[in-house]
Amino acid sequence: MNTAMKLAVIAAMLLQGACSIQPWVKPYERDRLADPIMSWDRDVISGAYEDHIYESREGSRGGTGAAGGGCGCN
Amino acid sequence: MNNSTANIFKRCALAAIVIASGAFAADAGGPAPAFTLTDLSGQPEALSQYKGQVVMVNFWATWCGPCQQEMPLLDQMYKKYKPAGFTLIGVNVDKEAPAVKELLARKPVSFPVLLDPANQVSKAYHVDEMPSSVIVDRKGQIRYIHRGYKPGDENEYQDRIRQLIRE
Amino acid sequence: MSKTYRIVRLGLVATFLLARPGGGAVLPDDRADIFYSDYKGGGMDITGESVLVRKKFSENFSVEANYFIDKVSGASIDVLSQASVIKDERKQKNISLDYIHDKTQYNFSYTDSAERDYTSNTLHFSLSQDMFGDLTTVTLGFSDSRDKVGENDGSAFAPRVVWLGHAESRSYQAGVSQIVTKSLITGVTLEVITDEGYLANPYRSVRYLDPTAALGYSLGSQVYPNTHTSTAVEGRAKYFLPYRAAASVSYRYFSDTWGIHGNTIELGYTQPISNLWILEGRLRHYSQNHAIFYSDLFPYADSQNFVARDQDLAAQTNNTIGFKATYAFLPDGWKIFKRGTASLDVSHIQFKYDDFRNIKYYNDTPLGGNFAPGAEPLYSFGATVYQIYISMFF
Numbered sequence: 001m002n003t004a005m006k007l008a009v010i011a012a013m014l015l016q017g018a019c020s021i022q023p024w025v026k027p028y029e030r031d032r033l034a035d036p037i038m039s040w041d042r043d044v045i046s047g048a049y050e051d052h053i054y055e056s057r058e059g060s061r062g063g064t065g066a067a068g069g070g071c072g073c074n
Numbered sequence: 075m076n077n078s079t080a081n082i083f084k085r086c087a088l089a090a091i092v093i094a095s096g097a098f099a100a101d102a103g104g105p106a107p108a109f110t111l112t113d114l115s116g117q118p119e120a121l122s123q124y125k126g127q128v129v130m131v132n133f134w135a136t137w138c139g140p141c142q143q144e145m146p147l148l149d150q151m152y153k154k155y156k157p158a159g160f161t162l163i164g165v166n167v168d169k170e171a172p173a174v175k176e177l178l179a180r181k182p183v184s185f186p187v188l189l190d191p192a193n194q195v196s197k198a199y200h201v202d203e204m205p206s207s208v209i210v211d212r213k214g215q216i217r218y219i220h221r222g223y224k225p226g227d228e229n230e231y232q233d234r235i236r237q238l239i240r241e
Numbered sequence: 242m243s244k245t246y247r248i249v250r251l252g253l254v255a256t257f258l259l260a261r262p263g264g265g266a267v268l269p270d271d272r273a274d275i276f277y278s279d280y281k282g283g284g285m286d287i288t289g290e291s292v293l294v295r296k297k298f299s300e301n302f303s304v305e306a307n308y309f310i311d312k313v314s315g316a317s318i319d320v321l322s323q324a325s326v327i328k329d330e331r332k333q334k335n336i337s338l339d340y341i342h343d344k345t346q347y348n349f350s351y352t353d354s355a356e357r358d359y360t361s362n363t364l365h366f367s368l369s370q371d372m373f374g375d376l377t378t379v380t381l382g383f384s385d386s387r388d389k390v391g392e393n394d395g396s397a398f399a400p401r402v403v404w405l406g407h408a409e410s411r412s413y414q415a416g417v418s419q420i421v422t423k424s425l426i427t428g429v430t431l432e433v434i435t436d437e438g439y440l441a442n443p444y445r446s447v448r449y450l451d452p453t454a455a456l457g458y459s460l461g462s463q464v465y466p467n468t469h470t471s472t473a474v475e476g477r478a479k480y481f482l483p484y485r486a487a488a489s490v491s492y493r494y495f496s497d498t499w500g501i502h503g504n505t506i507e508l509g510y511t512q513p514i515s516n517l518w519i520l521e522g523r524l525r526h527y528s529q530n531h532a533i534f535y536s537d538l539f540p541y542a543d544s545q546n547f548v549a550r551d552q553d554l555a556a557q558t559n560n561t562i563g564f565k566a567t568y569a570f571l572p573d574g575w576k577i578f579k580r581g582t583a584s585l586d587v588s589h590i591q592f593k594y595d596d597f598r599n600i601k602y603y604n605d606t607p608l609g610g611n612f613a614p615g616a617e618p619l620y621s622f623g624a625t626v627y628q629i630y631i632s633m634f635f
Binding site: 023 | 267289291369373376380416419428430474511513529552
Binding site: 023026027028029030031034035071072073074 | 140141
């Protein structure tokens with residue numbers, strides 16, 4: 001099997017595994033995750049501004065985005 | 075790729091297609107699981123009380139945005155079709171009652187709201203999306219399950235309800 | 242000759258864009274924010290003012306527009322070393338579009354940033370996909386920036402900008418967010434950035450030992466490589482405490498082709514009180530080594546192909562402590578507004594350099610200073626940052 005085939009088999013196995021895994025946090029159990037205090041970035045301007053303070057003074061940059069969580073509705 | 079991997083792929087792809095094919099998916103036509111839950115004043119109510127009527131069981135939470143959006147529309151629908159033998163039961167899944175009371179005090183609805191804080195009924199109905207609406211016919215069979223809410227879905231609800239009322 | 246404190250590279254632009262990603266299958270609430278900030282430290286006084294508006298045009302589509310102005314005045318350490326006060330302004334405009342279809346959220350945004358001697362335009366695209374029962378969100382993003390770099394050869398009050406070159410930057414982002422339990426969400430982000438072109442700050446100079454000079458050293462131009470590639474990986478987690486509070490931790494590792502390795506650790510704690518107040522505290526620690534071609538004092542002119550004395554590339558640590566209080570002055574809404582909050586955020590950052598020396602103060606009097614070149618005290622300073630903002634949700 002060449003590399004492409006191997007990757008396809010791994011992806012298929014992950015997909016199969018994923019398809020048979022039931023979400024262990026049910027949609028009706030997401031009250032805590034939906035709480036605004038659990039969001040990664042509640043204050044949009046402030047978050048970007050603080051990242052900017054550091055990026056313009058340090059040699060490091062990047063890696064600070066975050067998504068996901070929330071109520072998972074719809 | 076060997077045979078079993080191919081089969082797994084096929085089963086998975088099929089499952090994905092079925093799920094992706096729309097928010098409305100006909101259930102296997104099984105009986106609606108019976109339940110008894112208390113309302114906000116502590117009075118128990120059972121699904122069986124409504125046998126003979128078309129019932130929509132709507133699962134919602136105070137922390138779910140789309141749930142809030144559809145509530146006024148559900149209320150209108152309830153008032154409109156109630157005389158024809160339709161009931162809407164709002165099953166709330168919040169862990170604690172105070173937030174529910176406070177929300178309903180600000181935005182009251184006329185349909186019965188029952189509390190499912192232990193999530194037993196949600197589990198029994200395999201709720202896998204918030205909000206979810208399960209439409210049960212006069213004989214107590216689940217006929218339609220609608221997952222999620224997007225503006226315009228209330229038209230679909232009404233179509234299904236009218237259809238079942240006529241039966 | 243006046244100097245301008247360089248404020249942005251990918252800085253505000255890139256971080257603003259990355260703060261956008263979706264997932265969660267529902268677009269965020271409409272909002273309007275007004276923001277004011279003040280940074281005082283290292284001889285600089287920088288104010289920031291911003292307005293932001295976000296509006297849904299259907300259940301699937303929303304637009305966000307933001308305008309930000311930075312105003313700089315004061316004299317940074319370079320200027321402190323090389324005379325003259327600076328005054329400058331940077332204006333940034335950003336527009337961002339979000340579209341949701343089923344479990345996928347698409348984002349497209351454009352940012353335009355301009356100051357007298359530096360302009361930057363960035364296009365960004367990202368895609369977030371909810372998977373596995375909405376417990377996992379995968380995000381992929383791409384940004385492309387074009388910058389034009391110049392130098393003000395006049396003064397702050399009679400500027401004369403000379404354009405020195407261009408830079409182009411591409412950023413590739415990948416992230417996974419995973420809900421682990423009812424109370425715990427975790428995430429990992431990887432970002433690779435490559436730039437090429439004119440990458441130096443034209444206002445900073447190197448210094449090298451020069452026995453013929455009065456101070457014992459002379460200044461020279463920095464020479465930077467014209468390419469730079471970096472990788473950053475960040476892992477984070479947020480936990481809901483049963484009495485209703487949230488604790489978060491994150492760690493980021495950075496490494497680039499200029500030899501810099503940076504470590505960032507952040508801790509955060511959020512405590513709501515009643516329905517009206519949210520109090521938050523945060524701690525941040527950062528450390529990095531110096532870039533390969535950086536030195537505070539070179540042995541003689543042109544000793545290496547690439548030379549830099551920009552403090553951003555020096556070995557340094559900084560530590561931040563911050564507090565924020567948010568008050569819901571409209572907890573139940575009013576007319577079209579669902580909610581209104583006001584926030585005050587105060588933080589203090591202590592910067593400490595391990596191989597960048599403070600050559601201004603100690604060289605003032607007497608001429609040549611009390612220290613031989615290379616023996617001046619290492620530079621350190623503290624900065625205090627205030628942020629005040631009002632957010633209206635509708």
